[in-house]
Amino acid sequence: MVETIQWTNEGVVMIDQTKLPHVVTYVTCRDYKEVAEAIRSMVIRGAPAIGVAASMGVAIGFAHFDGGDFRAHLDTVCETLARTRPTAVNLFWAIDRMKKLAIGMEGRPLAEVQAALVAEAQRVYEEDIAINRQIGAHGGPLVPDGKHVLTHCNAGALATAGYGTALGVIRAAVEAGKKIAVFADETRPFLQGARLTAWELQQDGIETTLITDNMAGHFLKAGKIGCVVVGADRIARNGDVANKIGTYSVAVLAKENGVPFYVAAPISTLDLTLASGDLIPIEERAGAEVTHLFGVHVAPEGIGVANPAFDVTPNRYVTGIITEKGVARAPYEVSLAGLAGE
Amino acid sequence: MVETIQWTNEGVVMIDQTKLPHVVTYVTCRDYKEVAEAIRSMVIRGAPAIGVAASMGVAIGFAHFDGGDFRAHLDTVCETLARTRPTAVNLFWAIDRMKKLAIGMEGRPLAEVQAALVAEAQRVYEEDIAINRQIGAHGGPLVPDGKHVLTHCNAGALATAGYGTALGVIRAAVEAGKKIAVFADETRPFLQGARLTAWELQQDGIETTLITDNMAGHFLKAGKIGCVVVGADRIARNGDVANKIGTYSVAVLAKENGVPFYVAAPISTLDLTLASGDLIPIEERAGAEVTHLFGVHVAPEGIGVANPAFDVTPNRYVTGIITEKGVARAPYEVSLAGLAGE
Numbered sequence: 001m002v003e004t005i006q007w008t009n010e011g012v013v014m015i016d017q018t019k020l021p022h023v024v025t026y027v028t029c030r031d032y033k034e035v036a037e038a039i040r041s042m043v044i045r046g047a048p049a050i051g052v053a054a055s056m057g058v059a060i061g062f063a064h065f066d067g068g069d070f071r072a073h074l075d076t077v078c079e080t081l082a083r084t085r086p087t088a089v090n091l092f093w094a095i096d097r098m099k100k101l102a103i104g105m106e107g108r109p110l111a112e113v114q115a116a117l118v119a120e121a122q123r124v125y126e127e128d129i130a131i132n133r134q135i136g137a138h139g140g141p142l143v144p145d146g147k148h149v150l151t152h153c154n155a156g157a158l159a160t161a162g163y164g165t166a167l168g169v170i171r172a173a174v175e176a177g178k179k180i181a182v183f184a185d186e187t188r189p190f191l192q193g194a195r196l197t198a199w200e201l202q203q204d205g206i207e208t209t210l211i212t213d214n215m216a217g218h219f220l221k222a223g224k225i226g227c228v229v230v231g232a233d234r235i236a237r238n239g240d241v242a243n244k245i246g247t248y249s250v251a252v253l254a255k256e257n258g259v260p261f262y263v264a265a266p267i268s269t270l271d272l273t274l275a276s277g278d279l280i281p282i283e284e285r286a287g288a289e290v291t292h293l294f295g296v297h298v299a300p301e302g303i304g305v306a307n308p309a310f311d312v313t314p315n316r317y318v319t320g321i322i323t324e325k326g327v328a329r330a331p332y333e334v335s336l337a338g339l340a341g342e
Numbered sequence: 343m344v345e346t347i348q349w350t351n352e353g354v355v356m357i358d359q360t361k362l363p364h365v366v367t368y369v370t371c372r373d374y375k376e377v378a379e380a381i382r383s384m385v386i387r388g389a390p391a392i393g394v395a396a397s398m399g400v401a402i403g404f405a406h407f408d409g410g411d412f413r414a415h416l417d418t419v420c421e422t423l424a425r426t427r428p429t430a431v432n433l434f435w436a437i438d439r440m441k442k443l444a445i446g447m448e449g450r451p452l453a454e455v456q457a458a459l460v461a462e463a464q465r466v467y468e469e470d471i472a473i474n475r476q477i478g479a480h481g482g483p484l485v486p487d488g489k490h491v492l493t494h495c496n497a498g499a500l501a502t503a504g505y506g507t508a509l510g511v512i513r514a515a516v517e518a519g520k521k522i523a524v525f526a527d528e529t530r531p532f533l534q535g536a537r538l539t540a541w542e543l544q545q546d547g548i549e550t551t552l553i554t555d556n557m558a559g560h561f562l563k564a565g566k567i568g569c570v571v572v573g574a575d576r577i578a579r580n581g582d583v584a585n586k587i588g589t590y591s592v593a594v595l596a597k598e599n600g601v602p603f604y605v606a607a608p609i610s611t612l613d614l615t616l617a618s619g620d621l622i623p624i625e626e627r628a629g630a631e632v633t634h635l636f637g638v639h640v641a642p643e644g645i646g647v648a649n650p651a652f653d654v655t656p657n658r659y660v661t662g663i664i665t666e667k668g669v670a671r672a673p674y675e676v677s678l679a680g681l682a683g684e
Contacts, residue, residue, distance in 0.1 A: 021642040183648075186530070186640075186641075187556070188528070188530060189554050191640055195640055195641070198641050199641075199642045202642050202645055207646065208645060208646055210632060210633065210646065210648075211632070211647075211648050212530035212531050212588075212632055212649075213588075214494075214527075214555040214556070214587055214588025214591055215588070215648060215650060217588070219648070221653075245554070245556055245557055245560060246554075246556025246557070246559070248559045248563065249558065249560075252559060252598050253591055253595075256598070290536075291536070293636060294635060294636065294638040294640070296636040296638075297364060298528075298636070299528075299540050299552050300540050300544050303540045303544055303550060303552050304551040304552065305552045306551050307554075307557075308560060311560040311563075
């Protein structure tokens with residue numbers, strides 16, 4: 001299995017997800033600014049992986065700190081990392097976790113703080129893999145045997161520290177002996193499905209059919225798909241789910257065709273401060289991601305473009321939210337708060 | 343306005359739609375086999391334009407006929423053209439029309455037959471433009487003022503002899519003074535929306551926002567879209583509509599959000615021999631259209647791919663079918679037969 005992100009003595013090493021699948025190359029981020037840039041430019045992406053990267057970003061932000069205003073430096077590092085991408089709440093969750101640890105250690109010898117931050121970032125990494133295994137254990141039994149699973153974007157090992165959320169559910173179902181195959185939406189504009197999901201699943205020997213996003217409805221109608229499983233970037237208190245643009249469409253088409261639609265995400269993806277998905281900030285990315293494909297300009301010069309990177313799926317389309325603590329079902333206000341221990 | 347296809351003394355001249363929008367180049371087909379190849383390779387595409395091309399293909403198939411077995415030659419020409427693409431019924435409609443004329447003239451001097459076929463092909467061309475204007479006249483009033491229109495694929499001047507079906511409706515609404523703007527789905531894998539629709543509308547000065555296919559649901563939910571208008575490749579007797587892959591998804595999402603979904607197509611797109619859309623043959627095209635973008639291989643080597651070029655939208659999602667003879671509404675069994683004069 002590929003390593004998505006690793007803490008090393010040289011810095012934070014990430015597989016460059018903008019280059020996959022044909023070029024497998026690694027980027028080493030030697031300070032927090034490089035980590036921030038890697039998150040912004042989607043060298044690393046996927047809500048849980050962004051959380052891990054941000055943790056390591058805070059740790060490396062203190063690795064080179066030579067003393068001075070501790071709190072000012074902490075704020076600078078955390079704000080730089082927080083300003084990269086607005087939608088995935090795991091980013092802010094990870095930064096907050098690291099920040100609380102640092103503040104609690106203020107005044108202690110710098111080397112001690114530095115070591116503690118590195119250890120905490122490593123813990124975020126290791127916990128994430130364990131969480132994904134638990135998500136798989138809860139979700140695997142929900143996957144119908146002998147049918148296709150449809151997934152959108154990449155919620156796999158590459159979107160996490162390892163194993164994956166949505167793909168973790170698929171992996172767990174396969175490990176349990178179920179005969180399933182996958183339809184992978186290519187996921188324009190960034191092609192996470194074509195470039196990352198198809199690649200991951202192929203390496204695992206899981207039969208995968210790549211389709212363009214606009215084919216998902218056709219295959220859902222054709223009765224080929226037993227369930228849909230996707231990841232999430234932020235889940236509001238009422239169970240509304242922000243995830244990669246196109247997720248809402250898949251959810252509506254699944255419901256229309258009587259196909260269960262599951263969201264697989266760690267508890268850290270819940271944002272119980274938001275009453276509904278309408279309050280989740282949706283990142284708008286550069287239009288060039290839509291108009292240019294691998295350097296080729298496919299649209300007429302000067303055309304208007306929209307590029308919202310995420311959409312919000314209202315809770316009524318969500319059959320269940322698979323977390324490491326169990327599967328939440330409607331009414332989500334109750335079930336999510338319960339799983340989150342509130 | 344661009345000329346999609348033209349009969350000339352050198353042959354059938356078509357704008358090469360595989361190269362637009364950045365390379366504007368023309369292909370001259372000097373015999374019927376070249377016309378067939380141009381249809382197959384999508385140098386020309388769009389159901390009405392394919393019909394015009396096939397008409398001209400039959401005409402050019404006789405332009406070089408030097409005598410011999412008239413009926414055998416006619417069959418060869420017609421079968422070669424018919425075997426290019428299976429879904430758009432306008433192809434078969436046009437070939438039948440030309441074939442009937444030829445058979446009716448069998449035994450007459452060859453030069454007379456040749457001239458009549460050329461004249462008939464020109465008539466198909468001219469009638470198509472007139473039909474599109476009438477579709478526009480019937481459909482323009484249905485477009486809500488002051489909102490966006492969503493369209494999928496290209497059902498514009500480039501998909502017809504000129505003016506367009508779906509884009510004809512939009513053009514007519516704009517000509518009537520309505521303030522509308524367009525969301526154009528890019529339409530993977532062939533990118534007809536990004537490359538053709540955006541280009542056509544930009545030339546007409548109609549405000550256009552290019553989006554990836556998976557964004558349409560997001561903007562329909564956001565309440566930005568007053569209606570959807572698309573073309574069609576074949577419409578069954580019950581009003582089920584085969585059109586470019588992704589149309590079904592847009593129709594479901596439109597209905598879910600209370601947005602009218604219109605299909606604009608000439609009567610020649612009706613196939614009253616088919617009871618429902620389940621009987622419409624769906625073309626499966628090469629997987630490389632999905633895995634390769636402008637020569638760049640974006641998916642892992644050896645991955646499975648599906649590439650159905652069309653899908654079928656059940657009649658219950660269709661608010662109205664706009665033809666040159668008026669707007670059909672449910673129950674379509676009755677309304678379509680009435681418009682077709684049966």
